[in-house]
Amino acid sequence: MTNYAAPRRPMPTSPFKRRAEEVPRKHFAVGDRVTHDGFGLGRVIGVEGGGDIAVLVDFGSRQERLTQPYTAMYRL
Numbered sequence: 001m002t003n004y005a006a007p008r009r010p011m012p013t014s015p016f017k018r019r020a021e022e023v024p025r026k027h028f029a030v031g032d033r034v035t036h037d038g039f040g041l042g043r044v045i046g047v048e049g050g051g052d053i054a055v056l057v058d059f060g061s062r063q064e065r066l067t068q069p070y071t072a073m074y075r076l
Contacts (some may be wrong), residue, residue, distance in 0.1 A: 026070045028055045037072035039064060 028034065032044040039059045046056035054067045066073060 025052070025068065026073070026075075027052070028070070028073075028075065033076040034073050035076055036064075036066075036074075041076075 027050070028044045028047060030044055030047060034042050034044060034057060036042060036057070036059070039057070039062070042057040042059035042064075044055050045058045045063070048054040048056075052068065054065050055070070056063060056065050057073075
């Protein structure tokens with residue numbers, strides 16, 4: 001007889017559960033050169049809320065309004 005133990009999960013109210021690390025927010029300014037995993041190279045042409053809400057990026061063939069979190073976009 002084989003005994004397979006299930007992995008232990010922390011209780012939702014446990015004080016020992018792991019806390020999710022907060023990911024630093026990315027901020028972009030007008031004129032920043034950026035690269036996006038799906039759209040390629042572009043330039044920021046507009047920001048909303050100081051870059052905390054959304055940015056408008058010109059990728060050459062199209063313009064896209066991207067919102068937080070900018071997980072697929074990086075400043076060059």
